Amino acid sequence: MGYLWSLVFPTLFLFLFSLLFSSSTIVKAHQCHGTESNALLQFKESFVISKFASYNHFSYPKTVSWMPSIDCCSWDGIECDEVTGHVIGIDLSSSQLYGSIDANSSLFSLVHLQSLDLSDNDFNHSQIPTMIGNFSQLRYLNASKSGFSSSVPDVLTNLTYLQSLDLSHCDLYGEFPVGIFHLPNLTTLVLAENRNLNGVIPDFQSRALVNKLIIPATNFGGRIPTSIGNLTSLKWLSIAECNFQGSIPSSFGNLNQLVHLDLFSSGLTTGNFPLFFVNFTQLSFLDLERCNLTGEIPSWIMNLTSLNHLRLHRNMFHGEIPYSLFRMDNLEYLSLGFNMLQGELELGLFLKMRRLSIIDLSYNKLSLLNEKGSFNATLPPLEVLFLDQCNLTGRIPTWIMNLTGLQWLGLQENYLQGEIPHLLFSLENLETLSLSYNSFEGELESDMFLKLKKLIYLSLSDNKLTLLPGKSSSNGTLPPLEVAGLDSCNLVEFPSFLQDLDQLVSLRLSNNDFKSVVPNWIWEKKSIENLSIFNSSLTGEISPLICNIKSLVLLDLANNNLSGTIPSCLGSSSQSLQIMMLPGNKLFGHLPQTYVMGSALKMIDVADNDLQGQLPRELVNCRMLEFLDVSYNKINDSFPYWLGSLPELKVIALRFNEFHGTINCPSICTFPKLHILDLSHNKFSGNLTPKMIKNWKSMTTSNISQLQYEDSAIHIPGKFWFAYIFYSFTMSNKGVVTDYEHIQKTFYCMVAIDISSNRISGEIPSVLGDLKSLVLLNMSNNLFIGDIPSSFRKLSNLEALDLSLNSLSGKIPQELAELTFLEFFNVSFNKLSGPIPENKQFSTFEGNCFAGNQGLCGIQLKKKCEDGSWSSPTGLDSDHDSGSIVEFDWKIILIGYGGGVVAGLALGNAFGSDILIWLKGCVCL
Numbered sequence: 001m002g003y004l005w006s007l008v009f010p011t012l013f014l015f016l017f018s019l020l021f022s023s024s025t026i027v028k029a030h031q032c033h034g035t036e037s038n039a040l041l042q043f044k045e046s047f048v049i050s051k052f053a054s055y056n057h058f059s060y061p062k063t064v065s066w067m068p069s070i071d072c073c074s075w076d077g078i079e080c081d082e083v084t085g086h087v088i089g090i091d092l093s094s095s096q097l098y099g100s101i102d103a104n105s106s107l108f109s110l111v112h113l114q115s116l117d118l119s120d121n122d123f124n125h126s127q128i129p130t131m132i133g134n135f136s137q138l139r140y141l142n143a144s145k146s147g148f149s150s151s152v153p154d155v156l157t158n159l160t161y162l163q164s165l166d167l168s169h170c171d172l173y174g175e176f177p178v179g180i181f182h183l184p185n186l187t188t189l190v191l192a193e194n195r196n197l198n199g200v201i202p203d204f205q206s207r208a209l210v211n212k213l214i215i216p217a218t219n220f221g222g223r224i225p226t227s228i229g230n231l232t233s234l235k236w237l238s239i240a241e242c243n244f245q246g247s248i249p250s251s252f253g254n255l256n257q258l259v260h261l262d263l264f265s266s267g268l269t270t271g272n273f274p275l276f277f278v279n280f281t282q283l284s285f286l287d288l289e290r291c292n293l294t295g296e297i298p299s300w301i302m303n304l305t306s307l308n309h310l311r312l313h314r315n316m317f318h319g320e321i322p323y324s325l326f327r328m329d330n331l332e333y334l335s336l337g338f339n340m341l342q343g344e345l346e347l348g349l350f351l352k353m354r355r356l357s358i359i360d361l362s363y364n365k366l367s368l369l370n371e372k373g374s375f376n377a378t379l380p381p382l383e384v385l386f387l388d389q390c391n392l393t394g395r396i397p398t399w400i401m402n403l404t405g406l407q408w409l410g411l412q413e414n415y416l417q418g419e420i421p422h423l424l425f426s427l428e429n430l431e432t433l434s435l436s437y438n439s440f441e442g443e444l445e446s447d448m449f450l451k452l453k454k455l456i457y458l459s460l461s462d463n464k465l466t467l468l469p470g471k472s473s474s475n476g477t478l479p480p481l482e483v484a485g486l487d488s489c490n491l492v493e494f495p496s497f498l499q500d501l502d503q504l505v506s507l508r509l510s511n512n513d514f515k516s517v518v519p520n521w522i523w524e525k526k527s528i529e530n531l532s533i534f535n536s537s538l539t540g541e542i543s544p545l546i547c548n549i550k551s552l553v554l555l556d557l558a559n560n561n562l563s564g565t566i567p568s569c570l571g572s573s574s575q576s577l578q579i580m581m582l583p584g585n586k587l588f589g590h591l592p593q594t595y596v597m598g599s600a601l602k603m604i605d606v607a608d609n610d611l612q613g614q615l616p617r618e619l620v621n622c623r624m625l626e627f628l629d630v631s632y633n634k635i636n637d638s639f640p641y642w643l644g645s646l647p648e649l650k651v652i653a654l655r656f657n658e659f660h661g662t663i664n665c666p667s668i669c670t671f672p673k674l675h676i677l678d679l680s681h682n683k684f685s686g687n688l689t690p691k692m693i694k695n696w697k698s699m700t701t702s703n704i705s706q707l708q709y710e711d712s713a714i715h716i717p718g719k720f721w722f723a724y725i726f727y728s729f730t731m732s733n734k735g736v737v738t739d740y741e742h743i744q745k746t747f748y749c750m751v752a753i754d755i756s757s758n759r760i761s762g763e764i765p766s767v768l769g770d771l772k773s774l775v776l777l778n779m780s781n782n783l784f785i786g787d788i789p790s791s792f793r794k795l796s797n798l799e800a801l802d803l804s805l806n807s808l809s810g811k812i813p814q815e816l817a818e819l820t821f822l823e824f825f826n827v828s829f830n831k832l833s834g835p836i837p838e839n840k841q842f843s844t845f846e847g848n849c850f851a852g853n854q855g856l857c858g859i860q861l862k863k864k865c866e867d868g869s870w871s872s873p874t875g876l877d878s879d880h881d882s883g884s885i886v887e888f889d890w891k892i893i894l895i896g897y898g899g900g901v902v903a904g905l906a907l908g909n910a911f912g913s914d915i916l917i918w919l920k921g922c923v924c925l
């Protein structure tokens with residue numbers, strides 16, 4: 001629920017911001033100079049007034065009062081010098097100005113200007129004019145939220161009197177002139193929210209910058225200079241979301257006049273909670289979210305007596321929460337979520353902190369003890385209570401029902417049980433209610449939560465609830481619900497109230513049992529971004545109406561009984577679509593043929609349907625594509641070498657289709673990020689050429705950690721919802737068909753090639769041994785001949801190697817004994833001969849793994865070799881324990897199962913179960 005926090009923060013920020021900046025007083029003087037008056041009038045004329053140019057609700061066009069007949073010194077926003085009458089201040093903040101300021105603007109003739117506030121207007125992506133250097137007297141410059149899109153002009157370093165510079169929320173780019181930091185009188189520098197601005201914080205030679213330094217600009221980096229400790233009077237410091245390196249210098253401890261310190265995700269490595277904070281007794285706002293802090297939260301934290309806002313979210317704190325924290329009576333905002341804090345705590349401890357309005361303790365290892373009975377003390381004015389995954393048991397605490405100001409309540413992933421008390425639905429200020437992943441039971445009528453007229457986010461998923469559609473949906477106004485999580489709610493029909501919710505952005509209805517078609521009104525929800533209804537017995541077709549949902553980002557209709565074709569628009573109608581999950585249905589026809597340039601698609605999973613035809617060549621437009629799974633269909637195509645041009649593609653799964661022809665590329669195809677290639681159970685033929693293998697460059701690194709997925713999931717952040725999508729698919733490993741779920745997480749290093757069960761012939765190219773990151777290599781059931789390349793010894797990460805059911809001959813290279821990770825090795829049913837390599841690893845593989853090779857000998861086969869060690873010229877014993885089987889020519893067995901191509905080997909439906917068990921038995925135990 002972290003995303004909700006981002007809402008609180010800017011609000012507080014803006015509030016404080018406006019407090020600090022609203023004090024510019026306008027002094028009215030006598031006579032305005034005619035030239036200045038004219039210059040201002042000309043300046044006024046260069047803009048259009050537009051309500052949309054300002055964010056502030058209270059904005060109004062100040063220039064409307066600028067009239068030639070009136071002394072300019074009394075115009076709205078104009079300040080003149082009392083003695084000279086020169087214009088020295090212009091405040092056009094939130095004045096609805098739209099247009100641009102160019103170099104010859106009459107504004108620049110007002111050379112006596114000391115204060116210029118242009119914030120909150122729309123200068124239409126124009127440059128900050130360098131003529132601003134003309135204002136040599138300027139002390140105060142505010143161009144925050146002014147719609148400039150600009151580099152920061154060097155001439156600002158000429159403004160030696162400058163005390164305050166605010167260029168926040170512009171679209172600044174390029175290098176920030178270091179000289180500005182050195183301006184002798186600069187006390188306030190605000191650069192917040194300029195994502196493309198680069199820069200460093202230079203050495204501070206002086207004690208200037210006594211007030212504020214705010215640089216949350218992603219590309220600011222480098223080290224924080226030790227000399228920052230010279231800014232001993234600094235009150236505000238914010239370097240959130242920067243890209244700094246190194247640790248906080250200890251001189252930081254000198255900044256003990258700080259009132260506001262924000263190091264949120266600044267990139268600094270911070271270690272333990274720094275002891276020098278203990279002297280920061282003025283501090284009222286401390287944000288150390290995502291600072292990699294470790295150790296315990298110190299008990300002296302209570303010495304920060306002025307603190308009312310403490311954010312320690314997403315660090316690595318462990319240990320118990322110090323009891324002293326509960327004595328910090330001024331705390332209003334406390335977020336400790338996403339750490340590793342532990343211990344048992346009475347919830348009542350928090351409830352005694354009398355000012356607390358926001359608590360987040362989610363996702364630690366805490367065990368919060370639910371109050372038994374009712375809680376007597378006066379409750380704090382809680383507005384936000386997040387206790388997700390806090391090991392809460394029993395029923396929903398009754399005191400929650402008394403928190404009349406509560407807006408966000410998160411209790412998901414606990415062990416709460418019983419019915420959801422109806423009183424909860426009388427908390428009329430609730431905007432977010434998340435109760436998913438508990439054991440709530442009983443029936444719940446939708447009328448209950450529809451009473452919450454402010455509800456935006458509702459999640460009831462994965463309890464034991466039965467959601468009843470409710471009696472009447474249009475009884476009064478509905479809440480402005482944007483997120484509805486109703487997975488596993490025992491729904492048998494689509495709740496009709498959903499039909500009337502116009503603002504739905506995320507709708508989850510998975511794991512219900514609809515046994516019906518998706519009603520058309522769902523496809524008509526034009527604002528929807530996330531539509532997830534998997535495992536819900538849906539029937540019928542995916543309506544082409546879905547093409548009208550332009551905002552769709554995630555579509556997951558996996559594992560239903562959907563039939564019909566995939567609407568042809570699906571690859572192109574929504575530019576925002578990232579995830580298309582349709583596996584496990586009965587969809588037929590072709591894959592959508594059009595994919596527009598700039599497509600956001602990252603994942604296409606249509607496995608296990610009845611799709612036919614070719615792979616659409618337009619997939620090359622999906623430059624973001626990471627995952628393509630079309631397994632278990634009837635796709636009839638040649639090897640899609642052209643996918644090699646996709647820069648992010650990591651997984652290609654084509655198993656069980658009708659792909660055919662040689663696996664090669666006519667020219668160069670690099671597959672720059674390929675991790676997993678599953679071509680098994682198709683009709684590929686011809687030779688596997690060294691040239692082709694060299695294209696799988698990404699697999700040649702032996703440092704397997706380089707192949708870790710950058711993220712543990714595809715993270716899709718919405719405004720009020722988010723999703724983590726994991727790659728999952730089916731592949732055979734170690735002779736067993738295995739469902740891989742969450743591969744980025746659990747199998748982050750999975751690097752695999754499976755070309756088994758095709759008709760690939762010729763020798764195995766020895767360059768295959770260069771694919772050093774391979775974990776799994778399955779070439780079983782093809783027509784390979786010749787030797788097993790000894791270069792395989794270089795596959796040092798290999799865990800499973802299956803070469804069974806080919807016509808390989810010669811000896812098993814002794815060098816394979818070097819493969820220490822090898823857990824599975826199967827060369828059964830080839831024409832191999834000679835001794836089985838002897839070492840620890842190989843001695844663990846059972847006889848089955850070598851059977852069906854007339855000439856092999858070794859202890860595993862209970863057959864001595866000719867040189868005297870373990871030779872038994874009569875062949876295999878037929879009677880011995882579990883593993884051993886009768887010698888036979890495997891080709892004879894196979895003839896009965898489809899003439900050469902053995903489909904279903906791994907599925908276990910073609911072979912006798914004994915053979916299958918025996919093939920599986922090649923796992924090292």
Ligand SMILES: *[C@@H]1O[C@H](CO)[C@@H](O)[C@H](O)[C@H]1NC(C)=O
Nearest residue numbers: 133134136154155156157158
């Ligand atoms: C402003 O600074 C520039 C260098 O950035 C310099 O060339 C110029 O002379 C300065 N102008 C004034 C008016 O000081």
Ligand SMILES: *[C@@H]1O[C@H](CO)[C@@H](O)[C@H](O)[C@H]1NC(C)=O
Nearest residue numbers: 159160161162183184185186
């Ligand atoms: C800085 O401000 C002080 C007054 O606060 C003033 O006396 C001094 O001249 C200023 N310095 C410069 C370089 O502008």
Ligand SMILES: *[C@@H]1O[C@H](CO)[C@@H](O)[C@H](O)[C@H]1NC(C)=O
Nearest residue numbers: 204205206226227229230251
């Ligand atoms: C600023 O800090 C540096 C390093 O911490 C120090 O060497 C220098 O003397 C300080 N300058 C002033 C003016 O305090």
Ligand SMILES: *[C@@H]1O[C@H](CO)[C@@H](O)[C@H](O)[C@H]1NC(C)=O
Nearest residue numbers: 244266267268269270291292
């Ligand atoms: C914080 O820790 C994580 C994981 O240990 C690491 O990937 C990241 O680079 C660290 N960040 C900083 C700023 O040190």
Ligand SMILES: *[C@@H]1O[C@H](CO)[C@@H](O)[C@H](O)[C@H]1NC(C)=O
Nearest residue numbers: 253254256275276277278279
């Ligand atoms: C706190 O301030 C005192 C007095 O200035 C100083 O002696 C002490 O070292 C400071 N403590 C820390 C941890 O920096």
Ligand SMILES: *[C@@H]1O[C@H](CO)[C@@H](O)[C@H](O)[C@H]1NC(C)=O
Nearest residue numbers: 275278279299300302303304
């Ligand atoms: C915290 O404050 C108390 C008294 O106000 C003081 O005795 C104690 O030493 C302080 N703790 C630290 C770590 O400075």
Ligand SMILES: *[C@@H]1O[C@H](CO)[C@@H](O)[C@H](O)[C@H]1NC(C)=O
Nearest residue numbers: 348371372373374375376377
């Ligand atoms: C709560 O208040 C009631 C009446 O005011 C009192 O009888 C009861 O003992 C109190 N319970 C606790 C736990 O303080």
